[in-house]
Amino acid sequence: MDRKSHASLLRGVRKVHRATGIALFVLFLIIAFSGLFLGWKKNSNGYILPKTQKGISTDLANWMPMDSLRAIAQRSLLAADVGLDPELDRIDARPSKGIVKFTFTAHYWEVQLDATNGDLLSVALRRSDFLEALHDGSILDRSLKVDGGYIKLFYTSVMALALITFSLTGFWLWYGPRVMRRSK
Structure with a gap:
């Protein structure tokens, strides 16, 4: 791959990474904080669980x-x-x-x-049950009275694919410039 097409690929990857990050920023924060609290639930002196x-x-x-x-x-x-x-x-x-x-x-x-x-x-x-429902998206199924967990399924699929996308594009944003420097 020549340097010009490499740079073009890197710009495209950066755009995907940025757009995904901007679109899902709040949801990632919700998942991160609820996951953090769920990790601490048994060590919360009875407050979370x-x-x-x-x-x-x-x-x-x-x-x-x-x-x-x-x-x-x-x-x-x-x-x-x-x-x-x-x-x-x-x-x-x-x-x-x-x-x-x-x-x-x-x-x-x-x-x-x-x-x-x-x-x-x-x-x-049981604050832990609320945090778990928030973490996995089932809170929307519950509040909208959707049977079958379809919102949770969609939510977890989107978030998992976004995390995979972030991991791959983040790796390429780190590794791509190294490849370009080596090709000089």
């Missing part, structure tokens, strides 16, 4: 039935804040801790119960 409590027994034979625990969790949520929807999303049983966590579909709150006696251990906001 509520601390997992401990129940009185890790023996599953002593645990209450799951439907009874669910009913207690929903009542506990309603007692903590009347405005929150008690529709259940997930149940996370932690046998090694003797607890069960309940998360809900319409908000980012959780209820932790002692699995043996149903005692309320914690009602807390």
Whole structure:
């Protein structure tokens, strides 16, 4: 490749790199900051992700039935804040801790119960779930009520392709001038 066509290629790569960077600048910042906070979630002293409590027994034979625990969790949520929807999303049983966590579909709150006696251990906001939804784009599916995660799929595909483009064009912006200097 001659020097002139090399320089032309380098200018084209620079334009693609700049245009992609300008177009996706805010989204990259959102991904970077939310990823940073998600990396720190277990070391945030319960601020980003509520601390997992401990129940009185890790023996599953002593645990209450799951439907009874669910009913207690929903009542506990309603007692903590009347405005929150008690529709259940997930149940996370932690046998090694003797607890069960309940998360809900319409908000980012959780209820932790002692699995043996149903005692309320914690009602807390899961900021990590919000950050995760922001990080992967599923917050748009949720807020626009789009089933199937299509916005998330599009968002993650665009961002992955942009990151690949940045990596390749960034490498060429670093390596291309070296090749041109060597061809003198």
